[in-house]
Amino acid sequence: MAQASAQKVEKNEAGEVAIQLLGVNKWYGEFHVLRDINLSVDRGERIVICGPSGSGKSTLIRCINRLEEHQSGQIIVDGNELTNDLKRIDEVRREVGMVFQHFNLFPHLTVLENCTLAPIWVRKMSKADAEAAAMKYLTRVKIPEQAKKYPGQLSGGQQQRVAIARSLCMNPKIMLFDEPTSALDPEMIKEVLEVMVDLAQSGMTMLCVTHEMGFARQVANRVIFMDQGQIIEQNSPVEFFNNPKSERTKLFLSQILH
Amino acid sequence: MTDVPSPQGWVRTEDAPRLPAPPNTTGPVGWMLTNLFSSPMNSVLTILGASFVIWIAWGVIDWALIRGVFTGEDREACVAVPDSGACWPYVWAKFHQFVYGFYPFDQRWRVNICFIVGAVALATMAMPSLPYKKWNALFLLVVYPLMTFVLLTGGNLNLSSSTIYFVTGVLLFSSLVVPLAAFGIEDGIRRNKPALVLAGIAVAIWLVSIFVSMPEIAAFGGYISIATLASLVLLTAAAFFSIGHRASTRDIAARSALLGWVGAVSAIIAVLVLVTADFGLVQVETQQWGGLLVTLVVAVTGIVAALPLGILLALGRRSKMVVVRLFSIVFIEVWRGVPLITVLFMASIMLPLFMPEGVNFDKLLRALVGTALFSAAYMAETVRGGLQAIPRGQYEAAQALGLSYWRMMNLIVLPQALKIVIPGIVNAFISLFKDTTLVLIIGLFDLLGIINASFSDPKWVSPQTGTTGYFVAALMFWVFCFAMSRYSLFMERRLATGHKRRGI
């Protein structure tokens, strides 16, 4: 089922490139965080990025919506190259949703207001339309009944699902996830992963930093392994897990899969 | 109770009854037992504290009410009674002066209108349950200041015609700059060519007129040089081109920039018309103002100006743009490093020395600007404290959603930051309110100043006049400050409901 719908989408938009990184380098002061990153992501593709702590995974996906600046190389997202041009950056951010490890919901706004804020102010939707859309996505992440509550009144898993709904309300073409489940208790991880699997099956282009290997096997088209700021290995999940090529990957997998 | 005994254990078949709370834990007695007399030490402290409060309160009541003198025509009433307390007839006689200073007697209705309208508008604004907050705020921040200005001074300002031409020119010219800002310079120039050409000619003519004297013609009830007239006409044409073009655009950002500009221009023109119009009111010089009127004018202006300026300075200090940051830091540190007395002194004595001959700002206006900028610098640091408490994740989430800098600040960061620093903000307001008494040193008579001045009236000299006067001053200041303090507590509690963060 999952496979079937995913293939359909791939056929529809095959070949179209959603994100392209060419020779990207980034430094924090003297520290070389990203080293010569080359990556091309097609529309509808679902990529899982993994690697040891401090390897630059967060930095990489934060460069894609310009939360971090890169110093050399090119990043082209949805046809817009990211430079200092603020208009381009705004355009990219409108089309790219992001979900954070610590949810980052706005605590002074209700769940519904969290979801309608950007559609109203950035997409210029009417309040009624924005609320209707928000309720649609809240229903999709299975918490429509929490709409009037404040984030502080929800469990971690519920908060993360609201964060996903909030991003979806902008109707993004690409979704970035930075360890969306690693701040959650085990029983909550499942409910968030279910939502992400559902999203993957709908054909969303996804870039996901996670150590949930079950999720990677189930939905990823490609798994990318990073270490010390470089992409060491990328492959289909089956090949990646069953037949890792580099020593570092083997070591990492042995640690993470016990 | 019918617990069913069984070999393995038992099952409760009925609910246990609800028992009343143990005696002496609820009600007033219970409250006192838990809060005031919970331990021997606590009981001793309670009794000591209570005795002290009663002692002070008794002293005040004895002085003000029991031994106080309530009726009389002049000082004789208070001097005649041996060992008398407060001299109230003096307060009755002088009270109007405490409130209005030397504002002409038959014009005091104007002050009253300002007081009453201000109090009502503020009260409706302060009550969260009442609707139309936007309009109320608009009234308080725009209409009300204008209204008070016209009512209190009499309006009918004499602006020189060159001032008016200058303002008009600036407004028209800004109509060209705004589209450039909205579209970015390149795009703005490309789409704005005819307007820019016309504006260029206008500026050229104006520049030439500086060096070559042009004939003047009678217009607008005065004389205007042909060059000025020509450049104004050209600028108007340019503005029409530019606006007309923008109005047809479908770009929402550009349209809102344009709307903002039209709004600002209409507001400035409306203000000019209002303050120069003749409403038939007698002019009242600010030298005649005094008492509570001056205290409130200085404090309210300072408070109203300090918050927005302080927010801008705080944002500026955290800005990534070096020039903006540097300006904010220098501004804040300079004003914070100087005592308010010095600021006022400079404003009243030094500033006129630097002004060209004939330019003369009103003394009260100078004090207003001085206190407003001074308190803005303090407010900036208070607000910055709040900004620093907002986690980086909030900024990142807002940016990731595509919110622009100002939207992010307005919708996400400031609402949270300001809520955190409400106590600090109100603290600054209260201290500003009391600092207004310093205007005394530049010869303005605020509430305290006018009470002080009234001591020298020979008609009311008595041993108790001073004490009574200061008592009234303290009481009036306290009422205002205490009201602010209570309101801030109320708002804190109200804003805190519902979204307390759990441990995340």
Ligand SMILES: Nc1ncnc2c1ncn2[C@@H]1O[C@H](COP(=O)(O)OP(=O)(O)OP(=O)(O)O)[C@@H](O)[C@H]1O
């Ligand atoms: N703002 C910063 N300034 C300086 N160094 C930074 C900054 N942010 C991250 N780093 C460093 O860059 C490196 C990569 O960080 P990054 O957060 O991308 O790692 P990560 O792969 O996401 O790790 P984790 O799995 O722990 O989240 C780390 O060594 C980190 O210490």
Ligand SMILES: [Mg+2]
């Ligand atoms: Mg990370």
